[in-house]
Amino acid sequence: MRRTRIATGVVAVLALLALAVDPVAAQTSINDELITELNLELLYVAVVITVIVEAVLIYTVVRYKDNDEPKPTRENRRLEITWTVTTAIILLFVGAAAYQVLGVQAIGGVTAASNPNGVDAATTHDFPGAVGPPQDEQEETVEVEVIAQKYYWTYNYPEQTVDGEVVSATSTAGEPLVIPKDRPVYFHVASLDWLHAFHAPKLGLKQDAFPEKYNTIKTVAYEEGTYQLYCAEYCGVGHSGMLGKVKVVSGEEYEQWLDDQKSEMESSN
Numbered sequence: 001m002r003r004t005r006i007a008t009g010v011v012a013v014l015a016l017l018a019l020a021v022d023p024v025a026a027q028t029s030i031n032d033e034l035i036t037e038l039n040l041e042l043l044y045v046a047v048v049i050t051v052i053v054e055a056v057l058i059y060t061v062v063r064y065k066d067n068d069e070p071k072p073t074r075e076n077r078r079l080e081i082t083w084t085v086t087t088a089i090i091l092l093f094v095g096a097a098a099y100q101v102l103g104v105q106a107i108g109g110v111t112a113a114s115n116p117n118g119v120d121a122a123t124t125h126d127f128p129g130a131v132g133p134p135q136d137e138q139e140e141t142v143e144v145e146v147i148a149q150k151y152y153w154t155y156n157y158p159e160q161t162v163d164g165e166v167v168s169a170t171s172t173a174g175e176p177l178v179i180p181k182d183r184p185v186y187f188h189v190a191s192l193d194w195l196h197a198f199h200a201p202k203l204g205l206k207q208d209a210f211p212e213k214y215n216t217i218k219t220v221a222y223e224e225g226t227y228q229l230y231c232a233e234y235c236g237v238g239h240s241g242m243l244g245k246v247k248v249v250s251g252e253e254y255e256q257w258l259d260d261q262k263s264e265m266e267s268s269n
């Protein structure tokens with residue numbers, strides 16, 4: 001009777017927890033997809049382990065609660081080996097699953113080692129570290145140089161020029177970082193003064209901005225929309241205001257935007 005009541009209670013609590021979990025939203029980018037998948041994979045395993053541990057705990061409490069002379073377990077080698085080996089297996093699983101995702105370029109960043117056939121990166125400064133896309137992907141890839149400075153962002157499109165002048169936008173002017181969806185985008189992130197960090201959480205993007213050194217990260221955005229961009233490295237009094245927007249648009253809208261930028265530059269020359 002009492003056991004039934006406890007079982008009912010456990011089921012009710014689990015049902016409430018299941019209701020409280022947010023339904024998984026549509027993935028906004030390849031980065032977001034990889035992070036969410038890993039998170040879910042680990043969550044499923046964690047739920048199973050939690051249920052087993054709680055079941056053993058509740059069973060033990062109920063089964064032995066009327067024992068007036070309990071004796072502690074001493075020297076149970078089998079038990080010790082079991083909990084050591086089981087924990088090791090779980091940790092190895094978590095490590096292997098996380099490492100697999102970290103090893104992907106979209107999460108771990110694009111490096112010369114992970115992208116040995118990369119062409120020269122399109123950048124406007126002569127800093128080291130930027131890695132271009134592989135030659136066979138160069139045509140479809142968009143390269144954007146993201147420059148952090150106290151306390152704003154500049155987005156340069158070094159492949160897009162008018163009379164040698166690069167198409168560019170800044171967060172101080174309220175302009176967004178515009179990228180097309182469903183195309184690989186490489187961000188070459190650097191700082192002109194000291195440490196900042198490029199962070200668009202809804203897109204699963206985060207990268208430190210080092211002074212005079214590029215870090216390249218990659219994305220493929222799936223969902224059109226405007227995403228908040230933050231500086232994620234405390235950089236001084238203006239840090240909390242060092243914000244920007246990443247705008248994901250369709251391929252045609254992106255080309256149109258570039259044309260508009262270029263004709264604006266031409267007319268002001």
Ligand SMILES: [Cu+2]
Nearest residue numbers: 231233235239
């Ligand atoms: Cu900052």
